[in-house]
Amino acid sequence: MNFKNTLELKQSQKLILTAQLKQSLAILNMSKLEVEEEIKKEAENNPMLEAEKNDEGIDWEKYIKNMELKSIKQDKNDIPYNSENNIDFENMIKNVNNLYEHLKEELKYFKLTSEEKKICNYIIDSLDEDGYFRLNDKNILRTLKISINEFEKCLNIVQQLDPPGIGARNLSECLILQLRKIDKLDTTIENIVINDLELIAKNKLKEISKKNKISIDKCKDVICLIKSLDPKPGLLYSNDKSIYIQPDVIIKKIEGSYCVYANEKDNYNLRINDFYKNIIKDSSDKDAEEFVKNKLNSAANLIKNIENRKSTILNIAQAIMEEQIEFIEKGEKYIKPLKMKDIAEKLNIHESTISRGVNGKYMLTPFGLYEFKYFFNTALETNVFCEAASSTSIKSEIKDIINNENKRKPLSDEAISKILKEQGVNIARRTVSKYREELGIASSSRRKEF
Numbered sequence: 001m002n003f004k005n006t007l008e009l010k011q012s013q014k015l016i017l018t019a020q021l022k023q024s025l026a027i028l029n030m031s032k033l034e035v036e037e038e039i040k041k042e043a044e045n046n047p048m049l050e051a052e053k054n055d056e057g058i059d060w061e062k063y064i065k066n067m068e069l070k071s072i073k074q075d076k077n078d079i080p081y082n083s084e085n086n087i088d089f090e091n092m093i094k095n096v097n098n099l100y101e102h103l104k105e106e107l108k109y110f111k112l113t114s115e116e117k118k119i120c121n122y123i124i125d126s127l128d129e130d131g132y133f134r135l136n137d138k139n140i141l142r143t144l145k146i147s148i149n150e151f152e153k154c155l156n157i158v159q160q161l162d163p164p165g166i167g168a169r170n171l172s173e174c175l176i177l178q179l180r181k182i183d184k185l186d187t188t189i190e191n192i193v194i195n196d197l198e199l200i201a202k203n204k205l206k207e208i209s210k211k212n213k214i215s216i217d218k219c220k221d222v223i224c225l226i227k228s229l230d231p232k233p234g235l236l237y238s239n240d241k242s243i244y245i246q247p248d249v250i251i252k253k254i255e256g257s258y259c260v261y262a263n264e265k266d267n268y269n270l271r272i273n274d275f276y277k278n279i280i281k282d283s284s285d286k287d288a289e290e291f292v293k294n295k296l297n298s299a300a301n302l303i304k305n306i307e308n309r310k311s312t313i314l315n316i317a318q319a320i321m322e323e324q325i326e327f328i329e330k331g332e333k334y335i336k337p338l339k340m341k342d343i344a345e346k347l348n349i350h351e352s353t354i355s356r357g358v359n360g361k362y363m364l365t366p367f368g369l370y371e372f373k374y375f376f377n378t379a380l381e382t383n384v385f386c387e388a389a390s391s392t393s394i395k396s397e398i399k400d401i402i403n404n405e406n407k408r409k410p411l412s413d414e415a416i417s418k419i420l421k422e423q424g425v426n427i428a429r430r431t432v433s434k435y436r437e438e439l440g441i442a443s444s445s446r447r448k449e450f
Helices: 019-029 032-045 060-069 099-107 114-125 137-144 148-159 171-181 187-195 197-201 205-212 216-227 233-237 274-282 286-323 325-330 340-347 351-358 391-403 413-422 429-438
Strands: 049-053 072-074 077-079 249-254 257-262 268-272 362-365 368-371 379-381 388-390
Touching: 019 286, 019 351, 032 049, 032 268, 032 286, 049 286, 099 114, 099 148, 099 233, 114 137, 114 148, 137 148, 171 187, 187 197, 187 205, 187 216, 197 205, 197 216, 205 216, 249 286, 257 286, 257 325, 268 286, 286 325, 286 340, 286 351, 340 351, 391 413, 391 429, 413 429
Parallel strands: 249 362
Antiparallel strands: 049 268, 072 077, 249 257, 362 368, 379 388
16 A cells, blocks of 8 residues: 655635624514514623613603693592502512412411321322322322321322312313312213223214213213313413514505515614724723724624624515415415425525515505415415415315304315315325324314314
């Protein structure tokens, strides 16, 4: 073998992702809320950046003046406004107990020994967020060093607490506890709850009535009663906060034509802090000057990248609106087949940029709030003027057909496929089945009403 050390010169093209480009791509991919978090994070760590949230709509000075002119009506008597009577809203809090605090508060009304209280608190702390007791009984007996009788007694106490169904070890027990609380439990209902929940899910009324030797009407009443119960009672005291979606762009009809504009509500106004900017001119400390320059570049890049994100999203939204103008004017049934590649070619940018630009972004249209991705869908062949229909518009048609069907004789997927073919849409039964499942609609056997 011949090994030689030689110098070679090669010419090649490589894409080098700078820190600025990486940040630009990351910010474009972020949702509105994620961008807000990124701004907060940068503002906390970078003294060069000033971030002030838009607070539209309230003129506080005018509001306070109006308050001073008004009187507060109390007990049907007009009392002149007095600042001493004013309520400090900053000192007001909403008292929200979680499930565990609520149950322990209820437990105080039971006459318990210290040992029983200890066991009950342990059981409460072991409940999951749905209110179920999922732990193995033997492990608790071993951990607390108690007998099975002591455990059963304390579990029974916890199961008497509100909301009904708390402390159940499975779904059947949860439903039985609720039925017992409202005094609706009998032998037949208990047998159905214990043995036939799977049949209820499949809507097998005839099988349930035959198995339990009851009439169809009685069976229907029992199932309606069972379905009215709460399978997850613990969620009543869930402290989970709702996350509200904010549209990135809004489409409005102005003077007869539709316009797209950015949603500036709650956006941050970003600017460079002039105080630190002047340090570069006046400072003789090179380390301080270098620090300020780095922070200045970081702040400037963030502002630039957020402006680029806004511009890109607006351009994509404008292109989508132009392609889906029939949807904007008439609604869901008129949505056209559209690919990200079509928008990329129209805007002369890469498809991956479109993908990042639509990820987690929302558009407020005259027909409601839609995710950008909603407007991109596949095409299905139709016989109507040799046009193609979008998968989204077909789903809307399937939903309408099912909503208008005879609930006692619901349409099968094959029947829906035939109806669509009569309307000029060539769609297979399995495709109907797939779209129906994506819409969260049950099969015909489960939709049947007796």
